Amino acid sequence: MLQSLHRSESASQRSSVSRRWSAKPPPPEAHGKAAGKPAAFFLRENRYNPRISAHPRSNETMHQSKLLIPTLKENPADADVISHRLMLRAGLIRQLASGLYTWLPLGLRVIRKVEAIVREELEKSGVQEVLMPVVQPAELWEETGRWAKMGAELCRLKDRHDRDFCLGPTHEEVITDLFRREIQSYRALPVNFYQIQTKFRDEVRPRFGVMRAREFTMKDAYSFHLDQECFDTTYREMYDCYTRILTRMDLDFRAVQADSGNIGGDNSHEFHVLARSGEDTIVFASAGDYAANLEKAKAAAPSARPEAGEDCKPVATPGVHTIDDLASFLKIDAKQTVKTLVVAGEEGPVALVLRGDDELNPIKAEKLAGVIAPLRMATDEEIKQHVGCAPGSIGPCNLELTTYVDSYAAALADFVCGANEDDVHLTGVNWERDVALDDAFVVDLRTVREGDPAPDGQGELKFLRGIEVGHIFQLDRVYSEPMNATVLDPDGKSLIPIMGCYGMGITRLVAAIIEQNHDDDGICWPEPLTPFDVHIVALNYAKSEPVREAADRLHEELSAKGFSVLLDDRGERPGVKFADADLIGLPHRITVGGRALKEGNVEYRRRTESDNRSVPLADVAGCLQS
RNA sequence: CGGAGUGUAGCUCAGCUUGGUAGAGCACUACGUUCGGGACGUAGGGGCCGGAGGUUCAAAUCCUCUCACUCCGACCA
Numbered sequence: 001m002l003q004s005l006h007r008s009e010s011a012s013q014r015s016s017v018s019r020r021w022s023a024k025p026p027p028p029e030a031h032g033k034a035a036g037k038p039a040a041f042f043l044r045e046n047r048y049n050p051r052i053s054a055h056p057r058s059n060e061t062m063h064q065s066k067l068l069i070p071t072l073k074e075n076p077a078d079a080d081v082i083s084h085r086l087m088l089r090a091g092l093i094r095q096l097a098s099g100l101y102t103w104l105p106l107g108l109r110v111i112r113k114v115e116a117i118v119r120e121e122l123e124k125s126g127v128q129e130v131l132m133p134v135v136q137p138a139e140l141w142e143e144t145g146r147w148a149k150m151g152a153e154l155c156r157l158k159d160r161h162d163r164d165f166c167l168g169p170t171h172e173e174v175i176t177d178l179f180r181r182e183i184q185s186y187r188a189l190p191v192n193f194y195q196i197q198t199k200f201r202d203e204v205r206p207r208f209g210v211m212r213a214r215e216f217t218m219k220d221a222y223s224f225h226l227d228q229e230c231f232d233t234t235y236r237e238m239y240d241c242y243t244r245i246l247t248r249m250d251l252d253f254r255a256v257q258a259d260s261g262n263i264g265g266d267n268s269h270e271f272h273v274l275a276r277s278g279e280d281t282i283v284f285a286s287a288g289d290y291a292a293n294l295e296k297a298k299a300a301a302p303s304a305r306p307e308a309g310e311d312c313k314p315v316a317t318p319g320v321h322t323i324d325d326l327a328s329f330l331k332i333d334a335k336q337t338v339k340t341l342v343v344a345g346e347e348g349p350v351a352l353v354l355r356g357d358d359e360l361n362p363i364k365a366e367k368l369a370g371v372i373a374p375l376r377m378a379t380d381e382e383i384k385q386h387v388g389c390a391p392g393s394i395g396p397c398n399l400e401l402t403t404y405v406d407s408y409a410a411a412l413a414d415f416v417c418g419a420n421e422d423d424v425h426l427t428g429v430n431w432e433r434d435v436a437l438d439d440a441f442v443v444d445l446r447t448v449r450e451g452d453p454a455p456d457g458q459g460e461l462k463f464l465r466g467i468e469v470g471h472i473f474q475l476d477r478v479y480s481e482p483m484n485a486t487v488l489d490p491d492g493k494s495l496i497p498i499m500g501c502y503g504m505g506i507t508r509l510v511a512a513i514i515e516q517n518h519d520d521d522g523i524c525w526p527e528p529l530t531p532f533d534v535h536i537v538a539l540n541y542a543k544s545e546p547v548r549e550a551a552d553r554l555h556e557e558l559s560a561k562g563f564s565v566l567l568d569d570r571g572e573r574p575g576v577k578f579a580d581a582d583l584i585g586l587p588h589r590i591t592v593g594g595r596a597l598k599e600g601n602v603e604y605r606r607r608t609e610s611d612n613r614s615v616p617l618a619d620v621a622g623c624l625q626s
Numbered sequence: 627c628g629g630a631g632u633g634u635a636g637c638u639c640a641g642c643u644u645g646g647u648a649g650a651g652c653a654c655u656a657c658g659u660u661c662g663g664g665a666c667g668u669a670g671g672g673g674c675c676g677g678a679g680g681u682u683c684a685a686a687u688c689c690u691c692u693c694a695c696u697c698c699g700a701c702c703a
Contacts, residue, residue: 073664074638078696098695103631152627153701170703204627204701218703270703279702362700374700468703505703537663575663582663593662603662 019358023581029255058517062532062555064568067105070094081277083514086165086523090583091511099214107585110510111217115196117248117528118219118261118409118504121337126243127192127221132174134198134484138164144482157204172479172501176220179497180485183224189487189497192238194221196506201440208277211467211511222500224480224488225301231474232597235267238502242271242470250514250526252393254464256282257292258471259363263543268473271504272466273512282466283448288458295363298444299452299461302411310414312397317425319568321392323356326425330416333357338409338417338429339392342387343402345370348449349386352405353396356416358446365445370402393418396435399425406445410437464511467512468505475499523585524607532566534558537577539593541569550602554620561621582607588624 043250069091073272078095079085085092092107103111118299119129138156146154147164155167168174175193196219201311206214221238225231236586239255246253251273258270270293272282273316283297292298321331327334342349343365350371354360366373383391386401395417396403409415419426431437452461471499477496479485486494517524525531536558548569555567566586568577574593581589596614603612604623615623 038695070636077638080697095695151701199703202703205697205699206698212702216703220703235661454635471703503703508703543661572662573665575661575665578663580664591662596660 015142030547047416061183062559062565063240063566064566065570067566069104069106069580069584071583073579079209079365081208081211081515082518083211083277086514086518086583089510090523090585091208095209099203099212101210101213101215102518106531107510110513110525112507113529113531114249114506114509114513115219118196118245118319118506121241121245121248122194122219122221123495125192125237126522126610127194127223127241129195130170130175130178131195132168132178132197134168134200135165136168138166138170138173140177141166142482144173144479146173147241152281153202153204157201166447168197169199169201169219170503171195171197171240172222172475173500176483176485176499177478178338179224179480180483184487186226186487186489186495186500190223190225192221192223192234192254192500194219194502201393206538207503208279209511210507212279213507216435217506219504219506222475223500223502224485224497225494225500226497228498231500232267235472235474235500238472239269242472242502242504244269245504246273246469248528249513250528251513253469254282254284254291254466256466257296259293259296267500269471270466270468271470271472272464273469273509273516274464275467275512275515277515278465278467280466280468282464283461284460284464285454285456286459288454288456290456290458290461291452291503294447294463297448298455299446299448300424300457302408302497304514305411305431306413308413308428308430308433310430312426312428312430314419314424315427316423317393318423319421320425321390325392326416327356330425330427336412336415338396338412340396340399340403340404340418341535342383342391342394344372344376344378344382345402346372347402349382349401351394351396351399352445353403353409354407355406355409358406360445361447364443365404368404374477387420389418389422392423393420393424395419395426395429397429405440405442407442408446410442416483467508467515469509470504473500475501507573518585519608521579522583525585525587527587531564531584532586533563534588534590535581535584536564536565536567536588537569537581537591538569539574539577541589544594546597547592547594550597550617554590554602554617558621558624563621563624577607592622 003232028587041054071091074091075085076088079088087107090106091104092110093101095101095105138147154169157165157167159165165544196217198215199218200215203212203214206212210216223231223234225234243255253271253273255269255271258268272278272280281294283292283294313328317326317329320326323337323339328339333410334357335355339354339356341352341354341360342579343352347370350368352360352365353567365371366375380391383394386395387399396405397417397419399420413430414428416425416427429435448461451459454461476498476511480496480499486496489495513526513529514523517526536554538547541548541551551567558565568581570577585607587607589605589607591605591612596603600617602617602620604615604620605612
């Protein structure tokens, strides 16, 4: 597969390249009309102007007419999310196939900015950079059992010798292998390695452009420690490091407690950039510091259970199958009912009891002993067989299944539930009296809701949407143990180190930044991340000698002062240039036009402001620095 | 993987119901007029109507099968 992949790829590249070039040969040093033009992949706006190209320039790549920045006037049909739309429209990326994107010059410059900040802060935190291969041998994954455990998301391939490989979706195996080969002494610990590398995950559903792509760039770091205390120190350091990185990017973000997947352990935080289009719901307290992913979020324990008041009685409920039906049929609040869900378990089905108005949190449920992960609801047949009725009439009374009860359901008195008999419910049911309740089986199962009391009692819970751009968590010995990574401790004994793992989505960050920094006209790059600092929009550059001279001089002057400058030297009309400038969204725009130039001025405008300011040509640099 | 939808020019889309020589706008090329917020005229170039099979005198259009892409749900940076 690997082999055929190589072959077909190079073949197609060759053919498309030769087709392109043979159709329209490039003009080497030729000037004038007779010269051919590699027009197809230069800009649509890029009119070939012999007079311009006759002028040698110091820094060709900064000239917009020579850079591939294919802006789009119309919204691409396939992009619904704002960042995706703007990235296509501003010419940052182009899609190759589902979940695969080519980064064009402008987008790549932003990636480099993001990477630079990430690198600087990681180095400050004492993390050392390495670079591991994208292609990884199956043997390593077999050692940890993930070769079998990972599904189709792991892209597998074979080399010419028919040996198994995969495209790395993550690098725990590789780094642990490196560690066990190279590090033998406790004295080397703690160590922390990072890389910025392409990952491939064959996502079931890539979406939102580069936000959830199959191939993407991630910064991943892995640390090794002798003991928990040492790990905790590094974990805090990484938490602070991530906070510094996102703060430097001017992002509005939240660190939240997170579920650590199948790894377990309490040390797990996600870093979310707040955005309406975010895929995750994050929960935070209106007062105090509590913040968590919805999957993980808890509410304060319910108040104590009231005394029983009613007698337990069966009631006929023909055709009533849902909690809504039940509440309206009996004219009661859904809060006074209890629902019993049956899920697949290791030794027969398991019952989960929740208050009628609550939603099951599947992440919490699948962690329970005896419950199969990923969570699967029992089929109607299984329920019929084990409970004896249809799903609409199940209840905890006389239920012969392992039963977990959510603490909110456990706090009810005189509640209504199914009678485990079709079309019959029980009213006035009370725990202990009518149903046994073992404290060990009273657990947190519900999905929290806005307005719930915060678990630490500080205010109530609020929801926001977030884009997960970072995740730090404890790996314990999940990889070091099966892979036999050990060091000798001071007493000469073998010791298996604890590991930590710290991920940050580089390409996803680019999308998240745009989600938070745009307006109706386009992107508004924050200074630390902008592909260029300054956009010089030269009106009539080709035809007006004074404009060309002023713009070129300004370009050189600002470059010399350390600004990165994009000079719009295209032969487009002013309206087109302004619209593109807004779309691309560089923070500073300088318009050089004949009108103001007569007075020796140019116009300056911040991307986030709506008014132009007239500035003498000589003062531009000072104006930018202020 | 289930559900929904879309594939026609580089882009946005019409044409399909009711088969009869493939269209518009933008973009591109040339020339001219324009030139401070997405100009205009004239003349051009560009399409295996996603692919395969079928029905038919005739298929972008009808049928079958496929492939790709997008959106909604379970996974994750």
